Amino acid sequence: MKMLKKVMVVATLSLSLFGLNSQTDAATTTHLVKSGETYWTIAQKYGLSVNYLKSINNKSSNALYSGQKLVLPRTSITAADKELMARLVSAEAKGEPYAGKVAVATVILNRVDSVEFPNSVKGVVYQNVNGHYAFTPVQNGTINQAADAGSKKAVEEALTLRGKGNGSLYFYNPKTSTSRWVDSREATVWIGKHKFAR
Structure with a gap:
């Protein structure tokens, strides 16, 4: 019985996490950083603030690398x-x-x-x-x-x-x-x- 409860808890947590991830995935897209791009140029391109772009990517540093993927909101502001x-x-x-x-x-x-x-x-x-x-x-x-x-x-x-x-x-x-x-x-x-x- 204890084993069944553990399996149920793990299954419930897995489904919960899957649900959260699918919401996050549906609400975001990605940008592949190109050589010479900065947070500022990327933020301007997508109608975002630098602080918001960094916050949704959990970044505090200004360092960006070519090939790095950044999470973006599903829509930008024109x-x-x-x-x-x-x-x-x-x-x-x-x-x-x-x-x-x-x-x-x-x-x-x-x-x-x-x-x-x-x-x-x-x-x-x-x-x-x-x-x-x-x-x-x-x-x-x-x-x-x-x-x-x-x-x-x-x-x-x-x-x-x-x-x-x-x-x-x-x-x-x-x-x-x-x-x-x-x-x-x-x-x-x-x-x-x-x-x-x-």
Whole structure:
């Protein structure tokens, strides 16, 4: 009986580890380092920050070697993605402090990196579930207005800090929201009028 329990525990752990690895594999890709490349050039190519690139590869040194493989998120962030994010941040966080704008941009990136959401900025921003968009500005059209400079800067800062923070996946303004579903989620931080949660 003890042997059976041990086999069951090992099998369960193996399945758990396999499940975790398949999620990680599905959420990442690799880059083969070429001669002359640096963390900075690779990060720029894929729309990442150097710190994020190093953190997802568990690296603290700046040393890179030709032929080395680096793990990358499944998707990179393009200039068009940054513009779309900035327009959403501008519409969602109008009148909010700068930290709130960064936090809204971070929610978008966290969703892109999460297996629970679409794996692209466009997919996250325009996600539609049962006829309802995830973000009010998409529903009411304010996503189409030009982004302000503060929102563009907030997107760049969120990209620099990608992978850091409290893992927020949701935010809302309790005074204007008609849905309280997000109250069932773990709160991460309050910034201005927005409550953030994961």
